[in-house]
Amino acid sequence: MKQNFFITGGTGSFAKKFSSYLIKKKIAKKIIIFSRDEYKQMSMKNLPFVKSNKKIFRFYIGDVRDKNRLRWAIQDDTDVVIHSAALKQVPATEYNPFETVMTNVIGSQNLIEICIEKNIKKNVLISTDKAVSPINLYGSTKLTAEKLFISANVFKGKKRSKFSVIRYGNVMGSRGSVIPVFLEQNRHKTNPFTVTDKKMTRFNITMDQSISLVLFALNNGKGSEIFVPKIPSYKIIDVAKAINPNCKIKIVGIRPGEKIHEEMITESDSYSTFDLGNCYAIVNPSNGTVLKYYINKKKFRKVPENFSYNSGQNKENLTVKQLKNLINKI
Secondary structure, three states, rough: OEEEEEEOOOOOOOHHHHHHHHHHOEEEEEEEEEOOOOHHHHOOOOOOOHHHOOEEEEEEEEOOOOOHHHHHHOOOOEEEEEEEOOOOOOHHHHHHHHHHHHHHHHHHHOOOOOHHHHOOEEEEEEEEHHHHOOOOHHHHHHHHHHHHHHHHHHHHHOOEEEEEEEEEEEEEEOOOHHHHHHHHHHHHHOOOOEEEEOEEEEEOOHHHHHHHHHHHHHHOOOEEEEEEEEEOEEEEEHHHHOOOOOOOOOOOOOOOOOOOOOOEEEEHHHEEEEEEEOEEEOOOOOHHHHHHHHHHHHOEOOOOOOEEEEEEOOOOOOOHHHHHHHHHOO
8 A cells, every 4th residue: 555755854865765665666655855955855856766756756845943844744644754854974963062952852853743743653763873872962862862752652642653763873885974985085096094993893784774674663663662673783994995905094093972883772771672583672661562562472582681782792794895795886
């Protein structure tokens, strides 16, 4: 059955790929792209999959900070809301803290309230591993957004709206990630690759994997869960070697607000975390109905106490050869 989708941050890397998938699989009856950059909207309108499906797409200029604009843009026949709008660049968010709070926190609460008001059934927040034990403002605001989405399942009252969260690591090759930086440095052969720390690791997810996780949450989420994918990790130093095995490397030191390793599930979360096979679900223990569902589901297994999911301790790690193959597909 085809559905109507509303996507905030609709011109971003994930949103464009997700929209393309919806068109390819003929899932969408209507896709509303909501974002504040008119140039990016113009560019997206010229993409082949959009141009050949003009009747399905709607493009609205707007900001999640503007509650009235959200109220107008989210139509009563909307079935699914995907919230991917956020200020994400760590240095920029540190320098502009209140702007980050306004978009990532207040914007998320605005969206939640309108979705409850309009009784939107399925609502998913795209979050980040930086929301776990955050040491920078970006991570702190995304943690708050997660809390707001999970709590919405309680204060929604008798409305049918369900709110879930998707939390994952770096999307391979996405704007602002390390791979485009190294590729650009490799083009200027006189420049060494700048690496912050030789020990640094990161989780890695492909765009296709992120889409699969969102679809899983939409099809299986009960509300009150944070879904975390089972994905590999890599060493930053190995990424450099995969791009150029003979590259010179300059260690520049860890930046403010940056971690050596990223974590997606803490030991404290282990008491209400379930292994679903392809991913984990961290369930809000305050929602007894949903927690009971996961406990009673035989194919779901509760993780051991003191379990944690950390990029430095991850059992699945990408080799230099595997990284090279993945980078060549970007």
